[in-house]
Amino acid sequence: MTNSFFDQFGLKRIINASGKMTALGASAVTEEVANALKAAAQSYVDMDELIEYAGKVIAHHTGAEDGCPTNGAATGIVISTAAVIAGKNISLIERMPNSGGLKNEIIIQKGQNINFGGNIDQMIRMGGGQVIEVGSVNKVEIDHIGEAITDKTAALIYIKSHHAVQKGMQSIESMIKIAQKHHIPLMIDGAAESDFQKYIEMGADVVIYSGGKALGGPTSGFISGKRQLMEACREQYKGIGRAMKVGKESIAGLIVALNQYPFRDTRADEQFNRMKAFCKRLNEVEGLTGTIHQDEAGRRIYRARIEVQKQANVTAEQLLHRLESGKPGIYLRAHYANVGILFVDPRPLLAGQEDIIAERIIAIIKEEGDDNVE
Numbered sequence: 001m002t003n004s005f006f007d008q009f010g011l012k013r014i015i016n017a018s019g020k021m022t023a024l025g026a027s028a029v030t031e032e033v034a035n036a037l038k039a040a041a042q043s044y045v046d047m048d049e050l051i052e053y054a055g056k057v058i059a060h061h062t063g064a065e066d067g068c069p070t071n072g073a074a075t076g077i078v079i080s081t082a083a084v085i086a087g088k089n090i091s092l093i094e095r096m097p098n099s100g101g102l103k104n105e106i107i108i109q110k111g112q113n114i115n116f117g118g119n120i121d122q123m124i125r126m127g128g129g130q131v132i133e134v135g136s137v138n139k140v141e142i143d144h145i146g147e148a149i150t151d152k153t154a155a156l157i158y159i160k161s162h163h164a165v166q167k168g169m170q171s172i173e174s175m176i177k178i179a180q181k182h183h184i185p186l187m188i189d190g191a192a193e194s195d196f197q198k199y200i201e202m203g204a205d206v207v208i209y210s211g212g213k214a215l216g217g218p219t220s221g222f223i224s225g226k227r228q229l230m231e232a233c234r235e236q237y238k239g240i241g242r243a244m245k246v247g248k249e250s251i252a253g254l255i256v257a258l259n260q261y262p263f264r265d266t267r268a269d270e271q272f273n274r275m276k277a278f279c280k281r282l283n284e285v286e287g288l289t290g291t292i293h294q295d296e297a298g299r300r301i302y303r304a305r306i307e308v309q310k311q312a313n314v315t316a317e318q319l320l321h322r323l324e325s326g327k328p329g330i331y332l333r334a335h336y337a338n339v340g341i342l343f344v345d346p347r348p349l350l351a352g353q354e355d356i357i358a359e360r361i362i363a364i365i366k367e368e369g370d371d372n373v374e
Contacts, residue, residue, distance in 0.1 A: 013328035015353050019345040020192070022072075022117055024331060026212030026219060028348065032260060033253045037218055040252035047248065051234055054251050058222045059230075061258045062207070063197045066230035069211075069254055070221040071246040073191035074116075074123050076208035077157075079241050080187050080223055081106060081127025083232035084155040084206070086239070093239035099128035105152045106187075107132045109140045111165030112158065120159060120189070127240065129154065139168040142178065149182050155206075157187045160199075162296040162335075176203045185229065191221075194299055196261070200224060206233075211250070214299075216264070217257030220250040268300045271346035275304040278344065278354045285365055287312025293343065303333065304344040304354075306361075313368040316340045322364050323357075330357055 004013055016024045029037070051069060058067025070076045085104050086092035092102065106129040113120055113133055121131050132153075135144040145156070158175050170178075172188065179186035185205035193199075194214035199207045206229055211220030223233050237245060272292065279290030282304075293305040308316040316337045323330040333343035344357060 015328050015330045015356060016348040017344040017346075017353070017357055018331045018333045019347065020213040020216075021331075022212075024348075026210070027216045029216060029218055029253065029257070030260065033217060033256050036252045036256040037249045040249045043248075045248055050248060050251055051237070051246075054222075054255055055230060055234065057255050057258055058224050061196055061261065062200055062224035064200045064207070064224035064230070065227040066225070068223045068230050068233035069246050069251050070223060071244055071250060072212070072219060073189065073208050073210040073221040074118055075241075075244045075246075076191075076221045076223045077120065077123040077187075077189055078127040078244065079233050079236045080206050080208060080229075081124050081129040081155070082236045082240055083127075083229055084185055084187070085128045086236070087232045088235045090235075090238065093235055095128075096236070096240050097126055097128040099130070102128075103152055103154050104128055105130045105132045105150065105154055107134055107145060107148050107153060107156045108159070109133075109145075109169050110135050111137045111140065111169050112161075114159060114161060114163040116161060116163055116191070120157075124157070136168075138165055140170050142170060142174060145170060145175070145178050146182075149178075149184070153182070153184055155179075155185045155187050157189065160188060160190045160193055162192075166296060172199065172202060172204070179205070185226075194266075196224070205229060211254045211257065215254075215257050215261060218250050218253035220246060220254040222254060222258075266300065268302065272302040274349075274354055275302055275344065275346050278304050278358055281358045282306060282361065285312075285362055287314075287365060288361070301345070301347065303346065306332075306342045306344065308340045308342065312365050314365065316342050319361065319364060323360060326360060330360060332357075 020026050054069040055067040082096045085099050085102055086096055106124050110133045124131050132148050134148045156175055156179050158172055175186050187206040188199050188204045189208050191210040192213045206225040208223050211217040282288045282290035287309045289307040291305045293303050295301040320334050320337050333345050
């Protein structure tokens with residue numbers, strides 16, 4: 001393995017097969033983005049001008065009227081919520097999140113009020129929103145949403161995430177129709193989404209993205225949407241946004257990453273073939289079944305799905321622990337480990353690292369088999 005910057009701190013080396021996860025530092029940026037971070041860190045700029053300029057770049061790449069940079073998608077939810085409640089009124093901005101007596105209700109489908117490492121509910125409340133859940137975890141009718149709308153409704157929010165319930169929810173199209181019928185904004189949290197224009201084209205008012213996931217930029221985020229709302233988002237940096245301000249370095253890296261994005265090579269076919277070969281190796285091991293599985297949210301991401309069966313003499317959770325505690329630590333996608341399923345995400349893997357993972361898994365299974373024989 002190549003040297004890691006973090007070796008000098010004595011920190012464990014990581015093979016990231018989990019994906020662009022915040023817990024593992026999200027993305028490894030390109031040389032151009034890294035150079036932008038360094039150059040910005042060694043320069044001065046009027047931050048208001050930089051944030052406004054970044055908004056124009058965001059608008060250009062998303063097709064929105066305007067945009068606002070943030071230090072992450074979670075911050076984007078907080079700031080967007082505050083913006084639909086307080087607008088550009090400085091007195092109200094300074095009151096957030098104390099929104100008592102204001103139009104502050106944010107309607108969300110129950111199956112989308114998730115934990116992504118933090119709670120959607122809490123992000124909304126931090127922005128001054130009062131969360132109104134509608135429907136059941138696995139079933140929401142249009143009428144559930146319509147009947148929840150009152151003169152206190154500030155916005156609807158839709159969470160596009162693999163963590164969210166994928167069945168029984170009202171679609172984005174339905175949410176847009178409802179929002180437009182009642183003349184209230186629809187906010188979409190598309191943190192890990194890779195199409196930055198889709199939801200604006202569909203008619204969403206506010207769309208929130210991570211800058212460090214599909215974009216491959218530094219730890220950052222960005223909001224795109226209607227001009228008046230984006231101006232209100234930027235104004236929140238005079239209020240709650242001050243505690244979660246985005247630095248010049250992150251904004252510079254975000255701008256470069258956005259400008260590079262149209263020319264990116266997703267390498268989806270190459271990654272599919274790598275995972276196919278990986279699964280073939282695992283299928284030769286008793287107790288393991290490897291198959292190719294497309295991303296739950298419909299993105300062109302093809303992961304290896306590993307089903308750990310009884311014959312492996314180790315549970316998926318035990319295998320995961322052994323992998324993570326090794327040197328290097330190998331981190332797989334583990335959302336379904338409790339039911340015996342692990343995933344390998346090829347996007348963050350360097351060339352040949354899938355072979356290291358396969359060899360380590362096979363070695364662990366063999367060790368467990370030998371122990372049982374004894």
